[in-house]
C-alpha cells in the first residue's frame with residue numbers, strides 16, 4: 047500500500063487507546079484517538095479514516111449511536127465495536143447495526159490488529175454495503191466465558207441470514223435458547239418459531255406431527271391438521287434431537303428441504319412452505335452417519351453452519367452470573383425475596399461437575415430458593431446430592447478441586463491453622479505412594495521425591511509414619 051492506513055480509536059479508557067495506538071503504529075498505520083464518540087462525527091465531515099474502532103459505553107453518545115450515524119452517512123467506513131460488557135445484546139446490536147466486527151474485551155492486541163487490517167481490506171474490496179439497522183431485544187443468554195462469546199458472535203454474524211444451522215451440545219447446555227435467539231435475530235423474527243423434540247414424539251406420530259394430515263388419512267384423523275412445517279411457514283422450525291429422527295422421516299425431510307414442498311399424510315396436493323431449519327443434537331451425527339443411522343445427504347444439508355454450545359463445566363466463569371440470574375428468576379416465580387450465595391458457596395458451586403449443565407444449575411437454584419432457610423445460602427444449604435456428589439466423585443486427577451472444596455468447608459466450619467492439617471496429610475500421601483513404588487527403598491524414594499535421604503527419614507519420624515524398613519538398612523536392596 048502506498049499510503050499509510052488511518053485508524054481512529056474511540057474509547058474513554060486511556061490505557062486501551064494507548065495499547066492500540068502503539069500496536070497499530072508498529073504496523074505502520076496512522077492513528078488518531080478520541081475519548082468520546084461526540085468529537086468523531088464533527089471530524090468526519092472534514093476527514094475520513096480507513097477504519098474506526100470504538101468502545102460501546104462511553105460518556106455522551108455510545109459506540110452504537112456512533113455506529114448508526116456512520117452507517118447512515120458513511121456506509122463504506124468499517125467500524126469495529128469493542129465492549130467490556132460482552133453480552134449477547136451488544137454483540138447482536140453491533141452486527142445488526144452494521145459493525146464489521148465485534149470485539150469483546152479483554153482482547154488480544156494481535157487479534158485486534160489483524161481484525162483492523164481485515165476491515166480495511168474488506169472496505170477496499172466491497173466498496174461499502176449498506177446494512178439496515180434492526181433494534182435488538184432478546185431474552186437474556188448469559189455468557190461472559192470465551193466459549194460463549196464464540197456462540198454470540200455466531201448469532202450476530204448470522205443475524206442477516208436464513209441459513210440452516212446445526213447446533214451441537216450436551217443436554218441442558220442451552221441449545222433451544224440459542225436456536226430461539228438465532229430466530230429472534232433473523233429476518234424472520236416476526237414469523238413463528240416452532241420447536242419440536244424428535245426424542246419426545248412417538249415414531250408413528252412423527253410424520254403427521256411434522257407434515258400434518260388430511261381429514262380421514264388414518265383412523266382418528268377426524269379433521270385436517272396442519273403440521274409443524276405449515277405452522278412455521280415464513281419462520282423457523284427448530285428440530286431438537288434430530289439424531290433421533292426415524293429413517294423414513296429423514297427421507298421425507300430431505301425431500302422437503304430440496305423441494306420446498308411436501309404432502310400432508312394422506313394428501314395429494316403439494317403444500318409449499320418457506321421454512322428455515324435449525325436442528326440440534328447432543329449426539330455425534332458423523333458417528334450416526336457412519337453407523338448407518340443417519341442419512342449422509344441429510345447430514346450435509348443440515349450441517350451448513352455449525353454452532354457448538356460448550357458444557358457448563360467448560361465455562362465455569364459463567365456459573366456465578368448464571369446462578370444469580372436463576373436465583374432472581376426463581377424468586378420472581380415464587381414471589382419471595384431472592385437468595386444470595388455466600389462467597390464460599392459460589393466458589394463451591396463453580397467447581398462442581400454439572401453433568402446436567404445449565405438446566406441442572408437452574409433446577410438447583412429453584413431448590414435453593416424453596417429450601418434454604420436464610421437469605422444467604424451456605425454450603426450446607428445446598429441439595430444433599432450436590433454435597434455428596436462432590437466428595438465421592440472428585441476425580442483423582444482433580445485433587446486441587448477436592449482440596450479447594452475441603453478448604454471451603456473447613457472455613458465454613460470456622461476451622462483455622464488449615465495448613466497444619468493439610469500439609470502433613472499431603473506429605474504422608476506422597477511418601478506412602480513413592481515408598482510403595484520403590485518397594486520400601488528409602489534412598490530411591492528420596493530421589494523420586496526430590497528430597498535428601500535425611501530429610502525423608504526426618505519426615506517419616508515427624509509424621510509418625512509406620513512404613514517398615516529403616517534408614518540404616520536401606521543402603522542395600524533389602
Ligand SMILES: Nc1ncnc2c1ncn2[C@@H]1O[C@H](COP(=O)(O)OP(=O)(O)OP(=O)(O)O)[C@@H](O)[C@H]1O
Pocket residue numbers: 186187188189215216217218219220221222223224286328368371404405408
Ligand atoms: N446461557 C444461558 N443463560 C441463561 N439461561 C440459560 C442459558 N443456557 C441455558 N439456559 C436455561 O437453561 C435451561 C435449559 O436450556 P435449553 O432447554 O435451551 O437446553 P437444551 O440444550 O436445549 O437442552 P435439551 O438438549 O435437554 O433439550 C433453559 O431454561 C434455558 O433458559
